[in-house]
Amino acid sequence: MSTPEAGTFNDGVARLVERVECRRLVTEAEKESAYRLRYDAYLREGAILPNDDGMIVDRFDRTPNNHTFGFYIDGVLASSVRLGYGTSESCDVPAMATFPDVLGPIMAIAGRALIDPTRFVLDETHARLYPKLAYVTLRIAWLVSDHLGVDYTLASVRTEHQAFYRRFYGHTLLCDARPYASLIKPLSLMLLPCRQSRTRGLTRYPFLDSTREEFLSLWPGPFGPAAPVLAPSAPMMGHLFAHAPMSLG
Secondary structure, eight states: OOOHHHHHHHHHHHHHHHHOEEEEOOSHHHHHHHHHHHHHHHHHHTSSOOOSSOOOOOGGGGSTTEEEEEEEETTEEEEEEEEEEEESSOOOSHHHHHOHHHHHHHHTSTTOEEEEEEEEEEOHHHHHHOTTHHHHHHHHHHHHHHHHTOSEEEEEEOGGGHHHHHHHTOOEEEEEEEOOTTOSSOEEEEEEEHHHHHHHHHHHOGGGOOOHHHHHHHSOTTSSTTSOOOSOOOOOOOOOOTTOOSBOO
């Protein structure tokens, strides 16, 4: 049963989602704006060393199964996250590169699929003005996982951010923190079993629900129109978040 506090939170998130424009970044200019946002967030937290380019970009930004999304408020990039799609046949996602001994056996079972969200960052000013921005941004991982019907959503996060993913989504810890490519600070691996967690998630956070049309407008083929559609047709809603860290993965 929802409490008044939960209702207020969900309503606030819903309002922000309605204001935020989410789109998959396609042009080089759009992508570079996200790479610069990553750099600013990671540098501010001491997660990377300075570089001359002022950007964070890696090989997964060039692969066809990893897509970067931008979230805009009044036309300005406020946050970004990259989603990788992996299957038991082909699982070229960042988490597999760092945690092959842990993730490999899970994905060795035929028919399994996952979404691997990485490079989740918030603009410092927007995070301060819109404290629930982190929830708006992470909603897309739930949305895509739901409509693609994947088995798992991952989270590669610093130890101090585990509580956020455990509380919000219900992730469980798979592997303690270990060195992660391009970052100074190590990351741990967390996992959410999507089908088992769906009812709990939608009950607690109705703003996670989405329509087929919203999914197809964001996710490219062949994973889009050919994918199973599991979520009921509820309208997209919005949100805000308190004390958002600048990057959570």
